[in-house]
Amino acid sequence: MAAMLHLRPDHHEPPFAAGPIRRWSTRSGVAIICFLALLAGSSASAVQPLPRAVLILDQFEVASPFSAAILSKFRSTLQSNSVRPVSIYIENLDLGRFRGAEFERVLQGYFREKYRDKPIGIVVTIGSASLELASHLHAQLWSDVPVIFASVDESMLDELELPANVTGTTVRLSLHDAVSMARPLVPNLKRIAIVGDPPERQFIRRRVEAQVKSLANEFELINLTGLTMRDLRQRVSSLPDDSAIIYIGLTKDADQVAYTSHDAVAAVAAVANRPIIVQAGTHLGTGVLGGIVANPDSIGYETAKLALRVLAGESVSDIPVMTGSFMRPVFDWRELQRWNIGEAKLPPGSEIWFRRPAMWDQYRAQILAACTMFLFQAALIGWLLFEHRRRHSAEIAVRHSMSELSHMNRLATAGELSASIAHEVNQPLTGIVTRANAALRWLGPEVPDLDRARAALRQIVSAGHRASEIVAGVRSLFRRDANEKVPVDINKLILTVLRIARIDLRKHAIELQTQLDEHLPAVSGNPVQLQQVILNLVVNAIESMHATRTRVLRVKSELAGPDAVRVSIEDTGTGVDPSNLRSIFKPMFTTKTRGMGMGLAICCSIIEGHNGQIWASPGSKGGSIFQFELPTLGEQD
Amino acid sequence: MQARPTSAPTVFVIDDDPDVREGLDALFQSMGLKSQAFRSATDFFQSKLPDQVSCLIVDVRLPGLSGLDFQDELAKTRIDIPIIFITGHGDIPMSVKAIKAGAVEFLTKPLREQDLLDAVRVALDRDRTRRQQEAKTHDLRVRFEGLSAREQKIMSLVCAGLMNKQTAAEIGVSEVTVKVHRHNVMKKLGAKSLAELVRMADSLGIPHRH
Numbered sequence: 001m002a003a004m005l006h007l008r009p010d011h012h013e014p015p016f017a018a019g020p021i022r023r024w025s026t027r028s029g030v031a032i033i034c035f036l037a038l039l040a041g042s043s044a045s046a047v048q049p050l051p052r053a054v055l056i057l058d059q060f061e062v063a064s065p066f067s068a069a070i071l072s073k074f075r076s077t078l079q080s081n082s083v084r085p086v087s088i089y090i091e092n093l094d095l096g097r098f099r100g101a102e103f104e105r106v107l108q109g110y111f112r113e114k115y116r117d118k119p120i121g122i123v124v125t126i127g128s129a130s131l132e133l134a135s136h137l138h139a140q141l142w143s144d145v146p147v148i149f150a151s152v153d154e155s156m157l158d159e160l161e162l163p164a165n166v167t168g169t170t171v172r173l174s175l176h177d178a179v180s181m182a183r184p185l186v187p188n189l190k191r192i193a194i195v196g197d198p199p200e201r202q203f204i205r206r207r208v209e210a211q212v213k214s215l216a217n218e219f220e221l222i223n224l225t226g227l228t229m230r231d232l233r234q235r236v237s238s239l240p241d242d243s244a245i246i247y248i249g250l251t252k253d254a255d256q257v258a259y260t261s262h263d264a265v266a267a268v269a270a271v272a273n274r275p276i277i278v279q280a281g282t283h284l285g286t287g288v289l290g291g292i293v294a295n296p297d298s299i300g301y302e303t304a305k306l307a308l309r310v311l312a313g314e315s316v317s318d319i320p321v322m323t324g325s326f327m328r329p330v331f332d333w334r335e336l337q338r339w340n341i342g343e344a345k346l347p348p349g350s351e352i353w354f355r356r357p358a359m360w361d362q363y364r365a366q367i368l369a370a371c372t373m374f375l376f377q378a379a380l381i382g383w384l385l386f387e388h389r390r391r392h393s394a395e396i397a398v399r400h401s402m403s404e405l406s407h408m409n410r411l412a413t414a415g416e417l418s419a420s421i422a423h424e425v426n427q428p429l430t431g432i433v434t435r436a437n438a439a440l441r442w443l444g445p446e447v448p449d450l451d452r453a454r455a456a457l458r459q460i461v462s463a464g465h466r467a468s469e470i471v472a473g474v475r476s477l478f479r480r481d482a483n484e485k486v487p488v489d490i491n492k493l494i495l496t497v498l499r500i501a502r503i504d505l506r507k508h509a510i511e512l513q514t515q516l517d518e519h520l521p522a523v524s525g526n527p528v529q530l531q532q533v534i535l536n537l538v539v540n541a542i543e544s545m546h547a548t549r550t551r552v553l554r555v556k557s558e559l560a561g562p563d564a565v566r567v568s569i570e571d572t573g574t575g576v577d578p579s580n581l582r583s584i585f586k587p588m589f590t591t592k593t594r595g596m597g598m599g600l601a602i603c604c605s606i607i608e609g610h611n612g613q614i615w616a617s618p619g620s621k622g623g624s625i626f627q628f629e630l631p632t633l634g635e636q637d
Numbered sequence: 638m639q640a641r642p643t644s645a646p647t648v649f650v651i652d653d654d655p656d657v658r659e660g661l662d663a664l665f666q667s668m669g670l671k672s673q674a675f676r677s678a679t680d681f682f683q684s685k686l687p688d689q690v691s692c693l694i695v696d697v698r699l700p701g702l703s704g705l706d707f708q709d710e711l712a713k714t715r716i717d718i719p720i721i722f723i724t725g726h727g728d729i730p731m732s733v734k735a736i737k738a739g740a741v742e743f744l745t746k747p748l749r750e751q752d753l754l755d756a757v758r759v760a761l762d763r764d765r766t767r768r769q770q771e772a773k774t775h776d777l778r779v780r781f782e783g784l785s786a787r788e789q790k791i792m793s794l795v796c797a798g799l800m801n802k803q804t805a806a807e808i809g810v811s812e813v814t815v816k817v818h819r820h821n822v823m824k825k826l827g828a829k830s831l832a833e834l835v836r837m838a839d840s841l842g843i844p845h846r847h
Contacts, residue, residue: 423698423725423746430723430746431656434664437750441667456663463656503725506698 050121050311053087054078055142057134059127061094065262065282066296067126070150073300074124074307081308089118095129096201096251097258108137115141122307125149125168128156128204146316150303151294153205154323164317169302171294171326173204175211178246178277178291179219181329185289185341186275188242193222195232195268195276196248205248228254229267236272245276247288262286275339281330284353289339290331292347299326406602410532413539420503421474428467435460474500476528485610487522487633488530490565491557497534498555504542510551517558520565521632529606530630533614536599537569537626544573544623552621564612564629572623581616603628646690646761650674651681651707652723653699657746661694668754678702678710686716690768692741692760697724697731705731708738717767719760723748774840780826781841788825791818795831796838 056074060067071090078086093107120142125131131149138147149168157170183189192215199208215221222243224235232253236245250264259267262282269276269287276288281295302322310316329347333355336343343352360367414421435456442453473496494516498505505512523530538553545551550572560566576584585604607614607628614628648670650661658674665672675681678699697704704722711718722735722743732743741763742756784792787808794804801819805812828834 419726426725426746427654428656430725430748431654431660433747433750434657434660434753438660438663438667441664452663452667456667459659459663463660466656503698506703509703 049313050146051119052082052084052311053089053118053120054122054124054307055115055120056088056090056124056126057130058090058092059095059125059130059133060092061096061260062092063260063262064092065260066280066294067092067151069282069296070126070300070303073297074150074304075300077301077304078307081304082311086121086311087118089115089120093130093133095127095133096197099129104133104136107133108140111137111141120145122310123147124303124307126151128152131168146310148303148306148310148316150299151204151296155207157321157323164315167306167316167319167321169299169306169322169326171299172323173279173294175208175215175246175248177327178279179215181292181347182244182246182275182277184345186242186244186339189219189244191220191222191240191243193224193236193239193243193245193274194248195224195236195245195265196250197252198225201252202248208248226254229257229259229264232268233271236268236274239272239274241274243274245272245274247276247278247283249280275335284330284332287335288332289335289341290329290353292327292329295326295328295330302326406529406532406606409536409599409602413532413535416539417500417504419507420500423503424470424500425467425474428463428470431463432460432467435463470499476531485524485526488525488527489522490520490530490567490630491516491518493527493531494534494555494557494567497531497538501535501538501542504539505553508542508545508551510542510545510553513552513554515554515556515558520557520559523565523610523630524633525610525630526606530610533603533606533628534567534569536603540599540626541569541571541573541623544571544575546573548573548622550621560629563632565632566627566629568625568627570619570623570625572619572621575618575622576616576624578618581618584616585614645669645671646692646765647671647673647687648692648694648757648761649681649686649718650694651676651678651699652694652696653677654696657696657723664750664753665757670757678707682710682714690761690765692719692721692757692764694721694723694757697722697735705734705738708735708740712738719763721753721756721760777826777837778841781837781843784822784825788818788822791815792822792826792834792838793843795819795822796835796843 056071058067058071062068075088078088091111123134123138123142123145125134125147126149128151131147131152134147134149138145144165147166147168149166152168152170154170154172155174179192194212196202199212202208205211212221222235222239224232224245225248227235239245245268247265247268249261250259250268251261252258253264261280265276265278265283265288266286272287277291278284278288279291279293281293281297284290284293306319306322309319329350331341331346331350331352333352335341336346336352343350346352439453439456439460442449442456476496494514498512498514502512504510538555541553545553552572554568554570556568556570558566558568585600604614607630610630612628612630614626616624616626619625648661648665650658650672652658652661652674653676658676662672662674673684675684678695679702695704695707699707702710704724708720711720719741720735720739721741722732723746724731724743725746735743741760742752744752744756781789790808791804794807799807801812801815805815808815823829823831823834826834826837828837
């Protein structure tokens with residue numbers, strides 16, 4: 001308490017006011033030593049468990065991303081590693097802009113009232129100015145509370161002999177390090193532009209002026225400190241090519257406008273024509289190149305670890321100050337591209353942030369999905385093509401076997417009609433033979449009658465032609481079809497079929513009634529196949545009338561609409577069971593005791609092959625009507 | 638075969654095929670036979686048939702009425718005319734049936750001339766014989782009906798094999814009277830012997846009585 005009072009006179013002078021940096025640091029050093037000595041003295045009384053509350057004195061303003069990152073990591077680490085909850089109080093003091101003995105006095109009263117009923121277990125300070133303030137307030141407010149500091153410039157420790165009640169983490173903010181890192185990255189680096197608050201207002205870095213001076217031995221320095229933001233932005237936009245910018249933190253410009261260090265560097269980077277080297281990790285992403293930067297996450301983490309150890313009862317005096325590991329080289333990938341800096345030139349272990357992910361990294365899922373889709377589609381198409389091919393060959397096979405069956409069917413029908421066919425062929429032959437005999441007689445020995453002989457021979461010629469027509473007709477019924485389509489006169493086909501079937505009709509005493517429209521247009525079709533259809537239907541009709549008394553076969557051809565021809569074959573036979581009217585056209589359906597049941601299936605297949613249709617219905621006087629329609633020639637082409 | 642011009646034998650042809658009809662027509666003309674062709678059995682029945690030696694050539698399968706049915710039909714109407722069947726495609730059962738029903742021949746088309754001529758000759762001969770037989774019987778019947786009732790009675794008894802004496806006893810006359818009647822009967826009928834008289838009685842269908 002006495003030591004504290006002893007210190008007070010020093011604090012009447014504004015310790016952060018503009019002035020020689022050397023004096024400021026010396027004075028602060030003395031104050032801290034005394035403060036630490038005091039803390040060491042009172043540590044003996046800390047025997048009870050510490051209250052589980054941490055007060056953080058942050059020298060930055062609330063909006064500072066750097067301290068926010070430290071605090072965030074500190075809190076999360078502390079809470080997630082502590083069995084019992086820990087209260088965390090945070091005071092963002094904005095010491096860069098608010099300082100002085102009067103301010104401290106106000107703060108002291110404020111804190112006293114604020115934390116009267118809130119015992120504090122650990123005081124954590126962030127930044128060297130904050131550690132300094134703590135040393136002033138500590139004795140009066142939280143005299144025997146251990147102190148853990150964070151984000152204090154390493155060079156400051158050189159001047160300190162830490163008492164047992166204090167420990168913490170330091171950072172190394174060396175301009176020399178920054179420049180030697182920058183040298184291989186910027187070709188012909190001769191000039192260094194320094195941007196930030198003037199050295200006398202640098203409250204994190206110690207000995208900035210000395211560092212700047214030592215730089216001046218190697219480089220031409222461009223001092224851009226203490227300018228208005230407007231001038232500054234103008235200057236940084238027109239720097240020479242052999243220069244680089246080192247940013248050391250700007251919180252207030254010559255117009256006394258306050259900035260956060262983060263916003264200031266962003267404003268500068270937006271217009272700068274040379275790469276900017278920074279020392280805080282949180283500045284990455286504002287358009288700066290990067291550099292060896294302090295990592296707020298690891299500072300927050302390590303500081304929290306220290307706090308946990310202390311809360312767990314470990315004596316602060318046993319914990320040495322932690323140095324080093326918070327600085328690491330980090331670069332903005334986009335800036336590396338902008339300044340054409342190869343990654344090989346970067347210091348070993350460099351991290352590269354904001355790498356624009358390659359297409360593969362960015363859209364891996366989509367690319368994979370697209371490729372999968374593509375492959376799937378390709379496979380599907382391949383499979384479909386394969387199926388199509390298979391189907392095609394199957395169709396050919398079916399067509400072939402259908403044609404075989406159809407041929408067999410014709411041969412079978414030929415067998416059934418063989419008597420009729422023989423009769424039909426023998427008729428003209430009989431005429432020929434008898435006439436020839438007659439002719440021979442007229443030419444006989446006694447008195448040849450040449451006129452009569454000639455007449456007989458003439459008749460023989462025409463009968464011979466008729467015979468050949470009949471043979472051709474029979475042949476056309478039963479030959480293997482050539483599967484060609486030609487214009488067909490359907491009436492002619494009907495008559496050819498009826499001529500062959502005539503004998504059967506007569507044999508079974510069936511009356512034939514024909515009603516053929518003579519003005520029917522031609523249809524496009526295969527005459528052999530269509531004849532077969534008619535023949536099958538006629539033969540079926542004849543067979544259906546074996547058991548009936550009335551036997552009439554009615555064959556009719558007519559125009560069905562503007563572009564179709566219809567053929568109807570009606571019998572007075574036993575008829576078709578109405579429930580079978582559809583299935584009779586299916587293969588293997590038969591009501592006969594012999595036969596394969598292929599006849600109507602073949603008819604159906606042939607008619608459908610001609611784009612026509614075939615159907616059956618009950619006849620008007622019992623029996624049934626089989627009808628088919630075929631498109632006329634005009635429509636098909 | 639060479640008949641008198643006034644009674645030249647006629648061949649009737651029934652076939653629905655014009656080639657067959659005309660061919661046969663030509664052939665028979667060249668042979669000096671008269672021929673007449675019909676499209677169908679109906680046509681044949683409707684036409685007036687000349688009363689002369691003739692035969693029929695019929696296709697087994699005819700429109701309207703089949704050849705065999707036609708045969709039955711002919712028999713029913715007591716037209717006894719020899720039939721030769723022709724066919725484009727015949728089978729054995731059909732031909733057997735036809736021959737049994739009295740057909741002269743069963744020929745398949747195309748017809749062999751010799752077969753046809755043989756068949757036609759046989760058919761015409763048969764018809765001629767039949768006609769002569771018919772004419773003879775007719776003549777005899779006329780004469781038989783010219784006999785008195787007693788003469789007819791005596792003829793019947795004699796042909797039944799009775800002796801004159803028995804016949805006389807049967808009808809209650811003298812044996813001499815029977816002899817006179819019997820002589821008269823044989824004279825009127827033109828029978829030269831008892832055997833001939835018995836044949837005549839047979840062909841006239843006179844019942845033999847014991």
